[in-house]
Amino acid sequence: MPHLRRSPERLSAFSDGVFAVLITVLVLELRPPELPTFKALLSLWPTWLSYAVSYLFIAIVWANHHHLMRYATEATPRLMWFNFAHLFSVSLLPLSTAWMAVSKLAPQPVAFYAAVFFLVNATYVALIWELVGRDPVKDVAPKERRIMRFRSIITLVIFAAAAIVALKYPLVGLGMCCCCLIVYLKPEAPGTEK
Numbered sequence: 001m002p003h004l005r006r007s008p009e010r011l012s013a014f015s016d017g018v019f020a021v022l023i024t025v026l027v028l029e030l031r032p033p034e035l036p037t038f039k040a041l042l043s044l045w046p047t048w049l050s051y052a053v054s055y056l057f058i059a060i061v062w063a064n065h066h067h068l069m070r071y072a073t074e075a076t077p078r079l080m081w082f083n084f085a086h087l088f089s090v091s092l093l094p095l096s097t098a099w100m101a102v103s104k105l106a107p108q109p110v111a112f113y114a115a116v117f118f119l120v121n122a123t124y125v126a127l128i129w130e131l132v133g134r135d136p137v138k139d140v141a142p143k144e145r146r147i148m149r150f151r152s153i154i155t156l157v158i159f160a161a162a163a164i165v166a167l168k169y170p171l172v173g174l175g176m177c178c179c180c181l182i183v184y185l186k187p188e189a190p191g192t193e194k
Contacts, residue, residue: 008072011083015069018087019062025094026054029101050101050113053178054093060184061090061120067187068124071131071139082130086123092116110170114163117177121159125152147189155180 030051033040065086072079096116100109128148132140140148158180166173 006075008069008075008079011072011075011080012066012069015065015083015087016062018091019058019065022091022094023055023058026051026058026097029094029098046104047101050097050105053174053181054097057117057120057177057181058090058093060181061124064124064184064187065127068127068131076130079127079130082123082126086120086127089116089119089123092119105170105174107167107170110173111163111166114159114166114173114177117180118156118159118163121152121156121180125149125156128152144189151183151189155183 030047033044093116096109096113100106100113103109132145132148158176162173162176162180164173165176
């Protein structure tokens with residue numbers, strides 16, 4: 001029997017399931033205040049901020065992952081392992097979110113949170129390299145390929161810097177992470193939309 005091409009659709013479907021579970025786990029970490037007052041609810045602002053940033057981050061990562069996977073023509077072993085590494089890095093987000101929230105945005109938890117962002121972006125760079133960087137892909141113009149790489153490397157550097165900055169100024173480090181998310185709101189590389 002000839003070797004059959006491994007379809008990337010199952011890989012994408014599995015990834016979608018992992019993202020759905022991660023959002024569910026993130027929501028399960030939310031706890032209501034002990035007192036039935038708005039003041040008690042507002043006192044949980046670090047939790048709500050942590051949750052909101054993480055939810056947005058997972059949504060952006062999923063949208064970009066979905067966009068990138070459309071370039072997959074076959075679920076090669078290397079693509080599967082890069083994808084698993086990416087999903088693993090994203091799976092650290094509920095833990096880092098919970099730690100950051102219960103610590104009320106203390107420096108080390110925020111630095112760890114930024115480091116998780118760095119790891120997610122590093123594994124995303126590996127997916128870009130595997131799907132559009134190694135071989136010429138007819139669907140990806142050279143300009144788009146360059147912009148995808150440049151955007152990924154720049155945000156990788158900013159996430160690393162955010163982890164270091166957060167050790168002294170946690171809100172600034174978190175703000176740096178949020179700024180990086182803005183450039184990924186649209187999965188397509190800026191200036192390359194068709």
